[in-house]
Amino acid sequence: MYRLFSWEHSYFSGKARAYLRYKQRMGGLADGFEDVLATPELMQGLLLPRSGSSAVPQLQAPDGTWVQDSSEIIDFCEAAHPEPAVLPDPTTRPRQAVVAHLLELLADEWLVVPAFWERWYFSEDGRTPSHRGFNEQQWGAVFAAGAPGAARRAAGAALFEQLFGISHSRSEPTGVYAGLVHLGVTEATEAAWQASQHRVLGLLEQHFAVHDYALGGRPSLADFALLGPLYAHLYRDAVSGFALRTHFPLTCEWVERSNGEGALNARSYHQRLYSLGPDGELVGRPANGDAADWLPGDAVPETLLPVVGVFFEEMWPVLCDAMERLTAFIASDAHTPGDELPGKTFFATPGFEQHQTGDGVLTHGFALGEAVGRRMVVPYQMWMLGRLERVLAAATATERGRSDVAGLLAGFDAGPELQALGQRLAGCRVRKQGARLHSVV
Numbered sequence: 001m002y003r004l005f006s007w008e009h010s011y012f013s014g015k016a017r018a019y020l021r022y023k024q025r026m027g028g029l030a031d032g033f034e035d036v037l038a039t040p041e042l043m044q045g046l047l048l049p050r051s052g053s054s055a056v057p058q059l060q061a062p063d064g065t066w067v068q069d070s071s072e073i074i075d076f077c078e079a080a081h082p083e084p085a086v087l088p089d090p091t092t093r094p095r096q097a098v099v100a101h102l103l104e105l106l107a108d109e110w111l112v113v114p115a116f117w118e119r120w121y122f123s124e125d126g127r128t129p130s131h132r133g134f135n136e137q138q139w140g141a142v143f144a145a146g147a148p149g150a151a152r153r154a155a156g157a158a159l160f161e162q163l164f165g166i167s168h169s170r171s172e173p174t175g176v177y178a179g180l181v182h183l184g185v186t187e188a189t190e191a192a193w194q195a196s197q198h199r200v201l202g203l204l205e206q207h208f209a210v211h212d213y214a215l216g217g218r219p220s221l222a223d224f225a226l227l228g229p230l231y232a233h234l235y236r237d238a239v240s241g242f243a244l245r246t247h248f249p250l251t252c253e254w255v256e257r258s259n260g261e262g263a264l265n266a267r268s269y270h271q272r273l274y275s276l277g278p279d280g281e282l283v284g285r286p287a288n289g290d291a292a293d294w295l296p297g298d299a300v301p302e303t304l305l306p307v308v309g310v311f312f313e314e315m316w317p318v319l320c321d322a323m324e325r326l327t328a329f330i331a332s333d334a335h336t337p338g339d340e341l342p343g344k345t346f347f348a349t350p351g352f353e354q355h356q357t358g359d360g361v362l363t364h365g366f367a368l369g370e371a372v373g374r375r376m377v378v379p380y381q382m383w384m385l386g387r388l389e390r391v392l393a394a395a396t397a398t399e400r401g402r403s404d405v406a407g408l409l410a411g412f413d414a415g416p417e418l419q420a421l422g423q424r425l426a427g428c429r430v431r432k433q434g435a436r437l438h439s440v441v
């Protein structure tokens with residue numbers, strides 16, 4: 001049996017858990033998986049020694065292999081249990097494969113910023129509305145698991161003060177509040193990040209009015225990745241969850257559908273939907289539209305294309321700049337090729353703070369709407385881009401695939417630039433070994 005070590009309130013845990021649930025419910029994991037709460041004791045005593053990282057989620061495979069990072073968890077399980085596939089085959093579905101990976105990148109490494117901000121902004125002193133109490137409880141439930149209710153809540157509150165300096169979040173950002181600054185969230189940019197999130201949610205609401213999942217009638221990598229921002233932060237957290245339910249109800253329904261819980265009436269992939277036959281007997285009927293499959297002919301739903309458009313408009317220019325910065329860093333005297341690179345997403349990696357904060361060599365200016373700010377370079381994004389590069393290579397290996405992918409990318413102003421991804425990555429390729437990232441010699 002697989003074991004997933006995770007937290008309910010963790011961004012990337014939502015992605016991995018929903019994926020494993022889908023595989024299990026569809027019969028894809030012979031012996032299923034055990035969903036284990038990653039308590040501090042297990043993080044320090046098991047996860048850290050086994051994988052070199054205490055980050056969640058992590059997967060322990062039946063053969064004892066440890067897998068860290070949600071994308072690797074999915075790739076690992078898909079290789080071992082190909083059916084039902086969540087990764088469109090790039091050789092037969094080149095457009096859908098490229099779109100699923102682009103949306104994963106957008107969900108994992110761009111939408112993380114406003115989702116992370118929402119949780120901690122509405123937990124700050126004096127915010128109305130506030131979900132600080134809920135947030136204390138969900139963290140305390142992990143950090144004081146097994147303790148009585150009031151003690152769990154108090155443990156969350158103490159953690160927020162001791163580790164995250166919540167009472168001086170603005171004057172002296174620490175912990176998660178420092179992480180937000182490293183990611184480019186300041187008073188000058190927070191409204192722009194929120195506007196970006198609302199833009200994506202508005203587009204998803206239109207999409208889910210027509211289709212049950214990103215690519216049609218069954219889930220794919222894109223759905224599980226979008227659950228990163230949309231489950232733990234935007235659906236569960238109280239202030240964000242109220243807003244999501246109020247303004248984006250179809251998207252809420254999709255969260256339940258894709259997450260596979262609380263989904264009795266959410267048209268989930270495992271919904272039991274019956275009509276009554278002539279003799280009053282139960283006659284099963286499919287719960288999902290689009291014949292419960294990805295759209296035929298490798299079509300990308302029209303309503304999904306504007307979400308891909310957000311990737312090219314907002315995230316792609318930032319990624320291009322970050323690739324240049326990382327290339328310059330790897331070529332500089334500050335780095336020896338093959339050495340370790342920063343590995344974290346939510347904050348500067350310990351040991352690399354002087355490079356990833358302030359005006360450090362691994363920071364860069366960025367623009368979002370009318371706002372401008374400065375943020376850290378996140379080498380993990382280059383690892384994800386390397387993965388995308390391999391999907392693109394497989395997708396464009398044939399004349400037909402080349403023309404299909406070129407047609408898709410031509411629909412976005414910066415889209416064709418993706419075809420030269422290899423040139424941009426040439427000086428900043430990243431190798432991942434367990435939880436550690438290194439430049440490629």
Ligand SMILES: N[C@@H](CCC(=O)N[C@@H](CS)C(=O)NCC(=O)O)C(=O)O
Pocket residue numbers: 010011012013054055056057068069070071108344345346380
């Ligand atoms: N890129 C990783 C990110 C994992 C991650 O950043 N997890 C967060 C919680 S959602 C965490 O454990 N952060 C603490 C740390 O990195 O030490 C993934 O895809 O799983």
